[in-house]
Amino acid sequence: MWNELLSTLQDANTQWVLFGSILLGIASGVLGSFALLRKQSLIGDAMAHAALPGICLAFLLYGTKSIGWFLVGAALSGLLATYFIQVIINHSRIKEDTAIGLVLSVFFGFGIVLLTKIAQSKNGNQSGLDDFIFGQAASLVGSDVKVISGVAIVLLIITFLLFKELKLFTFDRQFAKGIGLPTGFINALLMTLIVSAVVIGLQAVGVILMAAMLITPAIAARYWTNRLDRMVIVAGTIGALSGILGTILSSMASNLPTGPVIVVAATLIFVISLVFAPNRGLVSKGLRLYRIRKRVARETVLQTMYDLAEEASLSNQSMLFSREQLITRRRMANRMLNKNLRLLNREGLLNQSGGEWGLTETGAKEAYEVTFNNRLFEIYTMYEMRFAYLQLAANDAWEYDEIPSDTLKELMELMATHEHTPQLDPAHFAKGEKYYFANMESKGINKRKREVKSS
């Protein structure tokens, strides 16, 4: 197999084709990013399908296969299709997706009719037009590759030079217009760039799958980064990789069309991104959710133990609690409670005697911390307006030791007013003694003065 691969790569024509499909992959990845962010994924599909009749008409008019005229024909009929889509949207109640579906199928159907007619004519066999359906990179000859590469390079240079303008236009069209960008011109330019990227890919990837070539690398890249410049680079790279893979595989196996192989390769990279990308990937999201659930469950058990202990200390009851008491105090799933009791027991935070559970000294300290933190957060949410200057974003974690000391003091005063202050001193109550805090004016837990109420 390796020998086969090597001999394929040494072939001069394959090298040309490979070069062409790399540039093609980069160009479609880069421009696909803009198409995706403008929510125009379907437009790419429409333009690719609509290009077919243009290519066929170019062949009928010019008489032989010519990549240059094919590109012109494809671009013209692609733009005509986009124009029809706009007309339908503007002058009827039909929505964009329906208009795209309508125009796409009519153009493609017309293209297939022309293609069949060409195949039945005398020079139809050498036309190579069938390759435009699914794409055949191997059918590219040197001059084709030169045209494709030339166009791809021009597209990339324009995108690089106007990156700032294209970015602003894609993000906020109104603002762009407000500061004087000619938005009509930029819109037409971006549309032309996207059409060109579609058109140069038609012979290698085919009209049916060209849209996937445009969108798949871009959507995969979106998983890896939160910056447009990086997204464009990553999308270009993914496009290039898919191009390489598709070209090599389809040149090694005879009659294997390139388009599907390129698209399968790009889709594979997309699936990997979907699952494994940091932050946005499924694995990363799942792990995050798992950690949060674990932490919440653990804190719930600890805080419930503390709440119960606090109540019990008022009435001189035992500081050991049954599972039923815990569940009655705060509703929890049985399995979750059992699991966390076992875990906390193993960590030395809880001890068990006769089916009842109590906090150990370390457990009491941690339970106090958790309770203090959570109750302080309750107070914060009650007075959110007053503490708005803290600027907590909705998904920031709440940790009381990150709050400025003045604010903490104010929050603790409010907590005392609402009789929400955790009253049990963790250092003592675990031993069965019942101590109360009083005087909550000082800051740190350890510095706080205590007033001892013996039981």
Place this chain on the structure above:
Amino acid sequence: MNPVNVSNVTVAYDRKPVLQEITFDMPEGKLIGVVGPNGAGKSTLIKAILGLIPTASGNVEIYGKSYKSQRKLVGYVPQRGSVDWDFPTNALDVVLMGRYGHIGWFRRPGKKDTAIALQALDKVGMKEYANRQISQLSGGQQQRVFLARALAQDATVYFMDEPFVGVDAATEKAIISLLNELKAQGKTVLVVHHDLQTVKEYFDWTLLLNKRKIALGPTEEVFTIDNLQKTYGGRLSFLDTQVDASHVVQS
């Protein structure tokens, strides 16, 4: 010279006029609130002034010249909902967009632009969030990023489209202090506003609008029950209490 002269501006969609023959001059160095019922054309007025939508007739001058030649003097804060906040970019990058008009074609923002953008973020209390992805900001923080972008435009006249809608208390305070700072610098600000209770508190001047200009002038003169009745028509049962409430807030 007045920063903005609007003369005889009419905007119509499908022959139905949205704004009818609006004529007014914006006085320099004032905070001007635009109020009116839903569909009164408040946002449309800003868009017409900025040339974002075609006007059926009329003319807008910024410091006596056409808007096109005076673009750099104008800052714009669009409605927050007008963009996709999942766009791959961070807060600093959005604020830098305010510099694009000054940078010109092909060139990238330089160190000076970044410094200005960071300063603008600092002014709205968002400096720590410069590198945060914009989808991870709260609604109020996103609004402040938009304000910072307008500040980075370094303009003398500002147009803000409903900056107070759906924001938290911190953002509301930040916007108010920012408006007052702009005023202290002699800049002119026109703000589309929806909350009648705060009009007297926030704005020196008020423009009452309902497809036509109802009144424009110092708030204490034009923000009257009579004018509000003309603006809001029959939907007034609640107005008396609201206007009274704003007196209470003031005192």
